Amino acid sequence: MLDAAVSVFGRRGYMAASMDEIAELAGVSKPLVYLYLNSKDDLFSACVDREARALTEAVRAGVRPGLSADGQLWSGLRAFFTHTARHPDAWRVLHLHARTHGERFAAEVAAMREEIVAFVTQLIAAAARDAHRDPHLAEGEVAGLAEALVGAAESLADWAGATEGVTAKQAAATLMNFAWAGLGDLMAGRPWSAPEEPGPEEPGPGEPGQEEPAPVAERAPQEEPSSVVQAAG
Amino acid sequence: MLDAAVSVFGRRGYMAASMDEIAELAGVSKPLVYLYLNSKDDLFSACVDREARALTEAVRAGVRPGLSADGQLWSGLRAFFTHTARHPDAWRVLHLHARTHGERFAAEVAAMREEIVAFVTQLIAAAARDAHRDPHLAEGEVAGLAEALVGAAESLADWAGATEGVTAKQAAATLMNFAWAGLGDLMAGRPWSAPEEPGPEEPGPGEPGQEEPAPVAERAPQEEPSSVVQAAG
Amino acid sequence: MLDAAVSVFGRRGYMAASMDEIAELAGVSKPLVYLYLNSKDDLFSACVDREARALTEAVRAGVRPGLSADGQLWSGLRAFFTHTARHPDAWRVLHLHARTHGERFAAEVAAMREEIVAFVTQLIAAAARDAHRDPHLAEGEVAGLAEALVGAAESLADWAGATEGVTAKQAAATLMNFAWAGLGDLMAGRPWSAPEEPGPEEPGPGEPGQEEPAPVAERAPQEEPSSVVQAAG
Amino acid sequence: MLDAAVSVFGRRGYMAASMDEIAELAGVSKPLVYLYLNSKDDLFSACVDREARALTEAVRAGVRPGLSADGQLWSGLRAFFTHTARHPDAWRVLHLHARTHGERFAAEVAAMREEIVAFVTQLIAAAARDAHRDPHLAEGEVAGLAEALVGAAESLADWAGATEGVTAKQAAATLMNFAWAGLGDLMAGRPWSAPEEPGPEEPGPGEPGQEEPAPVAERAPQEEPSSVVQAAG
DNA sequence: TATGAATGAGAGTTCATTCAT
DNA sequence: CATGAATGAACTCTCATTCAT
Numbered sequence: 001m002l003d004a005a006v007s008v009f010g011r012r013g014y015m016a017a018s019m020d021e022i023a024e025l026a027g028v029s030k031p032l033v034y035l036y037l038n039s040k041d042d043l044f045s046a047c048v049d050r051e052a053r054a055l056t057e058a059v060r061a062g063v064r065p066g067l068s069a070d071g072q073l074w075s076g077l078r079a080f081f082t083h084t085a086r087h088p089d090a091w092r093v094l095h096l097h098a099r100t101h102g103e104r105f106a107a108e109v110a111a112m113r114e115e116i117v118a119f120v121t122q123l124i125a126a127a128a129r130d131a132h133r134d135p136h137l138a139e140g141e142v143a144g145l146a147e148a149l150v151g152a153a154e155s156l157a158d159w160a161g162a163t164e165g166v167t168a169k170q171a172a173a174t175l176m177n178f179a180w181a182g183l184g185d186l187m188a189g190r191p192w193s194a195p196e197e198p199g200p201e202e203p204g205p206g207e208p209g210q211e212e213p214a215p216v217a218e219r220a221p222q223e224e225p226s227s228v229v230q231a232a233g
Numbered sequence: 234m235l236d237a238a239v240s241v242f243g244r245r246g247y248m249a250a251s252m253d254e255i256a257e258l259a260g261v262s263k264p265l266v267y268l269y270l271n272s273k274d275d276l277f278s279a280c281v282d283r284e285a286r287a288l289t290e291a292v293r294a295g296v297r298p299g300l301s302a303d304g305q306l307w308s309g310l311r312a313f314f315t316h317t318a319r320h321p322d323a324w325r326v327l328h329l330h331a332r333t334h335g336e337r338f339a340a341e342v343a344a345m346r347e348e349i350v351a352f353v354t355q356l357i358a359a360a361a362r363d364a365h366r367d368p369h370l371a372e373g374e375v376a377g378l379a380e381a382l383v384g385a386a387e388s389l390a391d392w393a394g395a396t397e398g399v400t401a402k403q404a405a406a407t408l409m410n411f412a413w414a415g416l417g418d419l420m421a422g423r424p425w426s427a428p429e430e431p432g433p434e435e436p437g438p439g440e441p442g443q444e445e446p447a448p449v450a451e452r453a454p455q456e457e458p459s460s461v462v463q464a465a466g
Numbered sequence: 467m468l469d470a471a472v473s474v475f476g477r478r479g480y481m482a483a484s485m486d487e488i489a490e491l492a493g494v495s496k497p498l499v500y501l502y503l504n505s506k507d508d509l510f511s512a513c514v515d516r517e518a519r520a521l522t523e524a525v526r527a528g529v530r531p532g533l534s535a536d537g538q539l540w541s542g543l544r545a546f547f548t549h550t551a552r553h554p555d556a557w558r559v560l561h562l563h564a565r566t567h568g569e570r571f572a573a574e575v576a577a578m579r580e581e582i583v584a585f586v587t588q589l590i591a592a593a594a595r596d597a598h599r600d601p602h603l604a605e606g607e608v609a610g611l612a613e614a615l616v617g618a619a620e621s622l623a624d625w626a627g628a629t630e631g632v633t634a635k636q637a638a639a640t641l642m643n644f645a646w647a648g649l650g651d652l653m654a655g656r657p658w659s660a661p662e663e664p665g666p667e668e669p670g671p672g673e674p675g676q677e678e679p680a681p682v683a684e685r686a687p688q689e690e691p692s693s694v695v696q697a698a699g
Numbered sequence: 700m701l702d703a704a705v706s707v708f709g710r711r712g713y714m715a716a717s718m719d720e721i722a723e724l725a726g727v728s729k730p731l732v733y734l735y736l737n738s739k740d741d742l743f744s745a746c747v748d749r750e751a752r753a754l755t756e757a758v759r760a761g762v763r764p765g766l767s768a769d770g771q772l773w774s775g776l777r778a779f780f781t782h783t784a785r786h787p788d789a790w791r792v793l794h795l796h797a798r799t800h801g802e803r804f805a806a807e808v809a810a811m812r813e814e815i816v817a818f819v820t821q822l823i824a825a826a827a828r829d830a831h832r833d834p835h836l837a838e839g840e841v842a843g844l845a846e847a848l849v850g851a852a853e854s855l856a857d858w859a860g861a862t863e864g865v866t867a868k869q870a871a872a873t874l875m876n877f878a879w880a881g882l883g884d885l886m887a888g889r890p891w892s893a894p895e896e897p898g899p900e901e902p903g904p905g906e907p908g909q910e911e912p913a914p915v916a917e918r919a920p921q922e923e924p925s926s927v928v929q930a931a932g
Numbered sequence: 933t934a935t936g937a938a939t940g941a942g943a944g945t946t947c948a949t950t951c952a953t
Numbered sequence: 954c955a956t957g958a959a960t961g962a963a964c965t966c967t968c969a970t971t972c973a974t
Binding site: 013097148150151154174175177178179181182185 | 248330333377381383384411413418425
């Protein structure tokens with residue numbers, strides 16, 4: 001029943017979603033929805049709750065704890081993009097709709113986001129520690145960079161979710177290049193490269209361990225450029 | 234009249250905005266709104282149109298044509314963040330609401346976004362040409378990076394708009410560091426530094442010449458860390 | 467529009483009355499009802515207000531100020547029964563329905579009732595003064611008797627309104643006998659008799675000045691006794 | 700189960716009472732209510748039936764058969780006010796709610812009322828016979844007076860039920876004074892006095908023998924006069 | 933027998949939209 | 954040109970009522 005609600009909310013938004021449509025999609029009657037979840041607000045809140053939990057859980061499960069900072073970020077991003085790609089409506093609910101309807105929902109999303117930002121902040125701080133250059137990165141700066149990184153990831157999730165032919169791994173690679181190496185290094189021919197790891201999601205032989213000479217996602221040829229743009233919007 | 238509509242749409246969203254409130258805020262009667270703009274859809278479309286045009290125009294006007302690639306990007310970002318900060322309702326309409334209500338509005342936003350992405354793509358390609366390392370950056374790769382950059386900029390615009398004490402310049406600096414130097418260089422103590430230029434937006438004496446020792450945006454001291462997370466959400 | 471509301475509320479009661487039926491009876495659409503009167507509660511309140519005012523006004527206008535105490539009571543009762551007989555739905559709203567739906571409406575009815583009780587209290591006190599027997603009637607006693615008299619009048623209004631063939635004058639005469647002379651005097655053959663006055667409501671020659679040898683209302687022959695009982699219930 | 704129904708109906712009214720609340724208060728499940736009593740209408744009808752029977756039975760049992768007419772009336776009124784005071788929800792069901800929802804319920808209440816009115820009619824006729832003044836009271840007149848007396852009693856029951864500090868005996872005394880002696884006699888200092896009898900309901904020592912010097916009910920001192928009016932409404 | 937689970941029908945309320953003026 | 958006045962349609966939510974067990 002929550003599945004139906006997430007689907008309708010994700011496609012229509014909170015206000016445009018009608019309880020009739022949700023009930024019909026769930027295959028039950030409207031009063032039943034009200035029996036289990038008291039109101040439209042509560043229903044939406046339950047959706048946001050569940051999906052926020054699911055997303056953070058997916059990211060947490062995707063991170064390889066023993067790896068280096070960039071390795072952990074890489075694995076976390078892959079899990080993040082994989083989850084958002086698999087649950088596009090849920091992602092729309094969280095990222096598009098929950099933030100526009102009252103403090104209540106915004107707070108729920110904020111709690112989820114905080115967890116992810118905190119994780120990223122830790123990674124950056126750890127990397128800075130490893131580089132022994134702490135003085136150059138004050139605590140506030142690290143937080144700012146984490147914000148930027150998470151924001152970029154969110155936008156790329158929108159883009160990847162709406163663009164055909166972009167896999168989660170490609171999105172993650174694009175972001176790692178962009179964020180870790182930086183455009184400057186890319187210009188200079190110094191892309192970031194993924195750490196050695198057995199591919200956990202697709203462990204089959206079809207995936208070569210060294211697939212990263214193309215560090216930036218190579219998208220499928222686009223006959224219709226507007227769709228790309230639109231998708232990324 | 235459109236001003237009123239943008240304000241109400243930006244604050245309430247498409248569905249929750251009522252024609253009554255728009256007409257009242259505009260100081261005219263409701264039938265007059267329908268006389269000039271045929272329907273709520275058309276009114277919203279006109280808002281999106283106008284604001285998309287205004288934003289692209291602002292960015293275009295802010296770019297210093299003669300500068301280097303990163304200089305142009307820097308000036309463009311400053312113009313972008315300045316505009317979104319000055320017109321928060323317009324930015325909410327474009328980035329939050331227009332994408333959630335039908336292909337029609339999404340397409341209008343897409344057209345705007347395409348222009349900006351194309352501009353960024355040109356800059357990256359030019360920079361790559363200058364570095365003589367073209368082979369490393371295929372066309373698709375450049376487009377992907379441009380997407381990531383624009384996405385990061387959009388997220389930062391949301392964040393700056395919701396966080397007190399973050400100026401447009403600080404947001405732009407944060408993003409330039411993040412995007413151009415990359416986290417890797419930042420770790421290594423090699424931040425990106427802004428090119429020499431007379432500050433165009435705030436040329437007054439209120440701007441100290443030595444503003445760049447803090448390469449990452451120095452945000453206002455935050456006693457309440459949760460507000461940061463929430464604001465950035 | 468209020469007429470329709472009073473009619474429907476009077477016949478159905480507050481809860482059972484539907485805004486649809488009220489709007490249809492008023493010959494307008496439902497949103498128009500909500501435009502003028504904000505909610506069902508407000509609509510009901512407006513009805514109660516108007517009818518309470520109308521009833522008190524009718525009683526006030528019916529009282530002959532120069533008469534003796536029983537003469538004033540007699541004229542007031544005639545006006546009261548005339549009004550309730552002419553506006554049965556309004557009377558049902560006030561006496562039956564308004565008292566069962568929340569303090570708000572009960573208070574409005576109470577204000578009206580207080581006016582009438584105060585008037586009756588004055589009359590009884592005046593009569594007691596004239597009889598020079600003040601010590602026997604304390605203030606609280608007078609108020610209690612006024613309550614009883616008004617209560618009896620209300621019940622008789624229900625009865626008269628639902629029983630065919632009972633005129634307002636007959637109801638008033640019944641109550642005057644009952645209240646003023648008392649059953650004891652009636653047993654002893656000492657009925658109360660109406661003071662001399664030109665009949666104001668029905669001034670035609672069809673009404674003899676001395677019509678009161680039958681002091682108690684003679685009802686029409688009742689083929690169906692249950693209806694009488696029901697009406698008086 | 701009927702107890703719960705009477706309680707909820709009495710407090711909420713027919714329409715506002717929900718079967719859910721009734722079933723919950725009765726401690727059973729809703730389908731069980733429907734098993735025993737087919738519908739909400741039938742349930743309400745059963746309540747009205749039972750309570751009407753209970754009230755008439757209480758009055759019948761309270762009357763002392765051997766007494767004089769006014770003595771019987773006095774004892775009957777005391778039983779009546781005692782019962783309504785002890786079962787306020789039942790009284791509300793009968794007097795307030797049953798009359799507002801369809802002929803069916805009104806007829807059930809009417810049957811009860813007819814019995815009481817018939818009893819009172821007999822009393823008045825008997826008293827008239829004793830006084831040897833039959834010609835002055837035709838049958839219709841007696842019935843009218845009985846209606847007025849019963850109506851006054853009903854109103855006083857409402858008033859006593861809503862006013863703190865008014866006992867059944869006080870209400871009965873007020874009504875006997877009002878009805879039997881009449882205002883005229885009261886003005887002249889000739890109140891009705893209760894016949895000699897051992898107090899049946901409260902025979903304990905809590906009842907002083909000298910309770911009749913105040914012929915009219917002495918209500919509790921009322922600092923707030925509006926509450927009296929409202930309560931009596 | 934007794935009930936958890938489910939629903940059809942209808943309630944009050946709102947809003948984009950349109951005439952007559 | 955501009956609007957006061959009005960409405961059709963749709964919304965969220967409730968409740969008496971009934972199956973399957």
